[in-house]
Structure formats: structure tokens, C-alpha cells
Amino acid sequence: MTAAGTTRSGRAGVRALLWMVLAAMMLCAQSGRDSYRDAYRAWREADPNLERDAATGGAQLGVRADRVTAEAAKYCEERRAFLDRFARESEQKLAWLEIPTEAAPALPAGATDYISTRTAAVRRGIDKVANDPDPRIQQVRSMLERENIALSALSAAMAARQKAAEQVDLAMGAIEPARLKALELNRAFAAGTKLTGQGAAAEATAWGEYYRKLSDGARGVSATGPVSSLIPSRPADPGPRSAPSVAPLPLVRYTGDWTYPAKGLYHGPQPEFVDLVVREDNGRCDGRMVARFILPPGSPADPVLRFEFSGEFRNSTRQQTFPLTTGDGAKGTIDLIPGGAFNLLEINVQIAANPGKIRQANVVLIKK
């Protein structure tokens, strides 16, 4: 094959690859929002006058409502599938955030002790022959002086490298908190998207129930009587059951996922973000918190606070206090204080931390 032939064949290969990529992109676009949007359009266009005709539709309205119910269910399912996929893809795209950054290569320090000893020995040699009048010995002395200068330069170079190595350590130290924060946010986003998807699935049930009630109402059938619907009748929803509380307030006032809202309330160090998770199992509390604080410019302190806590809920006090342990082993306590509204929680954190670490935080959080 000639060179020109090879080039042509190569170009054809690249072109084929580009077409494949384009086709794959179109397929992705098709499998993106289009499915649920098509389903949405089909639902909305199935019977746009259903509610308007409800007062006069009579028995026919039931059949119409059943058809719309099916379209609504299809839409909710497509939407749930899309949101699940979106959450999964989002998680996978940034899955590399799960991998901790490799530590900086700590090179051998550079034989500082060796240089000190050599320098001391050379200086002793210089002193020893300093007053020797022999010109040949003075030549040796001159060489020792040069050696001393070379050792000083070496010592300075080693110190410079050591300083540069410390800067690498510092830079590495800044990467991990940034990675962890991005990781937490990505997880929170994926969880939020999944939750929205679950909501879409629950909405299918709500729509089914609505269209059944609409059909019943239009036909003048008692809401509790047997009905014809694609959505089978279910026992009446008993509503949220309140679990027996082991604290003076319902446990839901403490448990759940909490976050620091924009322009939120705080005392002490200003939070940039706070993510608190509180769980309860058999009267026992388990929680973890990740937060980052805005420190004064140039502050060498670590702005990231990460800890876990656990303990028994107490029935005697509204404020629940639990012992905590930070990521680097420092101990402290966290107070969980339910706020005035059901979705507010004040936290008060005290830590016997090392210098350069966050020691206290007082923030009002909002339930996610």
C-alpha cells in the first residue's frame, strides 16, 4: 500500500470513528430527557379538558380518567428512570474524587548531619594550620577554605530544598480538604437527585389516587366504595406514624440530614458549608459532620472540621449532648438543640483540638 493510500485509509478510519461518536451522542441525547418529555406531552395531551368537564362528564369521565392515569404513570416512571440515571452518571463522572491524593514524595532530607560534621572537621583543619608559616601548608589551608565555602553553599542548597519540600507538603495538605468537600457535595447531589426520582415514583401513586377521586366525584360515587381504576384501591393512608420517642421532643427533630443555609445564623467562626447527618437506632444516636469555615485571610489554621459522634438519647432534656471524635483523634462534644421551627437545628460544638484546628462552632442548620 502506498503512503497516500495509508493516509486515505487512516482518514476514513477517523471519519468512521467520528460518525460512531456522533451516533452515540445522538443516542445518549435520545435516551436523556426525551423519553420523559415525550411521556409528559402524551399525558398532557391525552385529555386536556378532563378537569373542566368533571362537573358534567358523568360516567364517561371514569374511562377518560383511566386513560389519563395510565399516561401519568408512564410519565412518572420515565421521569424516575431519568433521574436515577442522572444521579448515577453524576456520581460516576466524579467517582475519582473517592480516591485520596497520593502523598507527597518525602525525599531523604539531604545528609544535614553529614555536612555539619564535615564543616566542623574542615574548620578544625583550618584552625590547626592557620599559623603555620610553611607556604605549602598555606596552600592546603587555602584548599580547606575553598572546601568550607563549598560546604556552606551545599548547606544552603539543602536548606532551600527542604523548604521547597515543605511547600509541597503544604500544597498537598490543601488538596485533600478540597477533594473531600467536592466529594461530599457530589454525594449530596447524587442523593438529592435520587430522592427526587423516588418522589417521581411516589407521585405516580398520588396521580392515580387523584384521577380515581375525580372519576368517583364525577359519577357521584362514594369515595370509599369500589371503583374502576387502573390503580388498585389501597387501604387508607394512616399518615406518618410517630415512633415512640426517647427524647422530650420527637426524634425527627434531631435526626436527618442537615445543612447550613445561605446567610444562615452562626456564632464564632463563620461556616462556608456544614453537612450534618444524624441517625437513630434503638434510642442510640449516631452522627457525623463535615464543615468548612471561612478563616481570616492568611490564617494558617485548618478550615475543615470533620467528626463523628454517638451516644444515647436522653429523655430528660431537650438539648441532646454527645461525645465526638474528630478525624485526627481530638475529643469534644456536640449539642443538638431543636430550633423554633421543625426544620431547624442549632448545633454547638466544643473540641479540645490542637492549635491550628477549629475548636468551637455554633451554627443553626436547616433540614435538607
Add this chain to the structure above:
Amino acid sequence: MVRKVREKRRHADFARGVRWGKLVAAGMLAAGVFAPAVLPQAAPADPSVSARETAAKRTAEWEALAKTLDAKIARMLPCDPRAKAAIEEVSRSSEARMAALGEVLKIALAQANADAERVRLALAAEDASLREVETERADSEQERVAVDGQLADLTASAKRREGLEEARKKLADIEAITTSRVKDADDLFQLRATLDISLRDLLAAGHARQTAIQNEQAALVAEASRWTDYYAVRLARAQTECSITGPAALPQRKKG
């Protein structure tokens, strides 16, 4: 004269107090610490692991030669050609050590570059993700408007037919859910925007890491040059000692 020079050499010898054990221990510790830190994450063929092992080995070799250099020379006559060879051998070993350390930093920089590029690409893809979340919000809002319309129609119908009140209540519940979904979409957008900022922080930290490693590389090159200078001066001293005590010097001394 020979005695004087030998005596002076002894003063310039490695003192017994040189903490060689400490240096060797540091080398071994470095090798011991790096290996477990890296092995669980990487295959044994990981170039960074082998580069660190090589650096530790070269450092140990240089230490062994440097430790014995002056003791070795002290036993030789000033013009013994083995003295020059011994200094040159330590100098070569020092260069090999520095080259091995340079290789470790080169690999670390390559890793830092790759990490920063990954963050950069993720940030580029974030624009698309943000647009998706924005679309999500718009779709939710569109649905809420549609449900509002349904509710308005049904409220009008319920005024004419009492039996529709239950359905109207249920639709009002759904309307509340769709409104809340718009709020959730807002929150998700906010979260994604914060993630975007966070990735930008990560990228900035990655760039700082690249710069710091480059600076350490430059410092290592400068240090290597100083080691070469030092051994050159050390060799020059040995040659001076030879020239003033060697066979060529002795007749001149007689003449003088």
C-alpha cells in the same frame, strides 16, 4: 610534611560522631513508609514505587561510600592514585543519588499534572451538568404551572359539583408537591454550583501542588550542582596535598 598532612586529614575526617546510623535509618524509614503507603493503591509495577525504591537504594550506596571515604584516604599516601579514584567514585555515586531523587520528583510532577488535568476536564463537563440541573428546574416549573391550571379548572368544576371536593383536595396536595419539587430543583442547582466552586478550589490546589513540585525540582538541581562543586574541591585538595608532598615536590624542597 607527610605526617603533618596526614594529621590534618585526620582532623578533616568523618568524626565518629557522624550519625550515619541516623541517615541509614532515615533512608530505611523512607523506604518503609513509602512502600505500605503506595502498595495498597497501586500495582507493584507502579513507577513511583520503583523510583522511590531506587532513590532509597542510591542514597544508601552514596552514604556507604561517603562514610568510608576519608578513612580510606587517610591510610593512603597523598599521591596514591586510589585516593583520586575513591573521591571520584563517591562523586559519581552522589550524582546517581541526585538523579534518582530527580526521577521521583519527575514522576510526582507527572501525577500532579494528570490529577490537575482530570479536574480541569471535570470542570469543563460541569458546565453541561449545571445546564442539566437548570433544565431540571425549568421542567419542574413547567409541570407546576400545568398542575396550577388543572387545579383552577377543577376548582371551578367543584363549585358546580360537590362530589369533586375530594379530588380537588388531592390535586391541591399534588400541587404542593410540585411546588416543593421546584424548590428541590433550586437546592440541587445550588448544590451543583457549590460543587463547581469546590472543583475550582481543587484545581487551584492542584496548580499550587504542580508549582511546589517544580520548585522542589529546581532546588534539587541546585543542590546536585553544589554536591558536584564540593567533590571537585575535595579532589582539588587531594591533588594539592599530593603536589606539596609528592615526589615532584621533594627535590624542589632540597633545592630550596
